[in-house]
Amino acid sequence: MRLLVVCLGNICRSPVAEGVLRARIEASSLAGRIELDSAGTGDWHVGDPPDRRAIANAAEHGVDISGLRARQLAALDYRDFDWLLCADKANLRDVRARAPKGARARSALLLDWCNTVTDGEVPDPYTGGPAQFEHVFQLLDRAADGAIARLREELGLRG
Template sequence: MRLLVVCLGNICRSPVAEGVLRARIEASSLRGLIELDSAGTGDWHVGEPPDRRSIANAAQHGVDIAGLRARQLAAADYRECDWLLCADRANLRDVRARAPKDATAQSALLLDWCGTVADGEIPDPYTGGPAQFEHVFQLLDRAADGAIARLRRELQLR
C-alpha cells in the first residue's frame, strides 16, 4: 500500500507526519508493506528541507526528518498512491480539484482516515512558535496509532 501525506508547502505538517508514520511502521509488523511519502500542494519550497522548527521538534521525540526534501504533488501521485492523506480541508479541496481523469488514489483528511478526529484538521504551525509545533507533533503521534490499527485491519495483520 502506498500513502502520501499532503499539506501546503511540505515543510511542516506533512514531513512530520511522514517521519512519525514511518517510524511507527518500521517498528511494526507492517514493515516493508507500506510505502510512505509526503508532498505539498504548493511549489514554494521544492527541494528544501523541512522547516528547522519541525526538524527540531521531531528530533526531541526521536524522529529524524532532516533528510527529507519538499516536493510538490504530481499527477503521477494520483495513479501511484492508494491514499492521499491531507492535513486540512483546504489541502483536501486542492487535492481533489487537481485530480486527473485517470486518478485511482482515494483522498481523505489524515486525522479522519486514522480514526483520531472525525473531520479533523492539523493546524499549520508555520507562523506560530514551539507550542504550535509541539501540538502538531502530538496530533500526528496519536494519529499514527490509528493509522497502524487501520493498516493492520486492511492488510489483515496482527
C-alpha cells in the same frame, strides 16, 4: 499499500507526519509492507528541507526528518499512491480539484483516515512557535496509532 501525506508547502505538517508514520511502521509488523511519502500542494519550498523548527521538534521525540526534501504534488501521485492523506480541508479540496481523469488514489483528511478526529484538521504551525509545533507533533503521534491499527486491519494482520 502506498500513502502520501499532503499539506500546503511540505515543510511542516506533512514531513512530520511522514516521519512519525515511518518510524511507527518500521517498528511494527507492517515494516516493508507500506510505502510512504509526503508532498505539498504549493511549489514554494520544492527541494527545501523541512522547517528547522519541525526538524528540531521531531528530533526531540526521536524522529529524524532532516533528510526529507519538499516536493509538490504531481499528477503521477494520483496513479502511484493508494491514499492521499491531507492535513486540512483546504488541501483536501485542492487535492480533489487537481485529480486527473482516471485517478486511482483516494483522498481523505489524515486525522479522519486514522480514526483520530472526525472532520479534524492538523493546524499549520508555520507562523507559530514551539508550542504550535509540539501540538502538531502530538496530533500526528496520536494519528500514527490510528494509522497502524487501520493498516493492520486493511492488510489482515494481527497485533
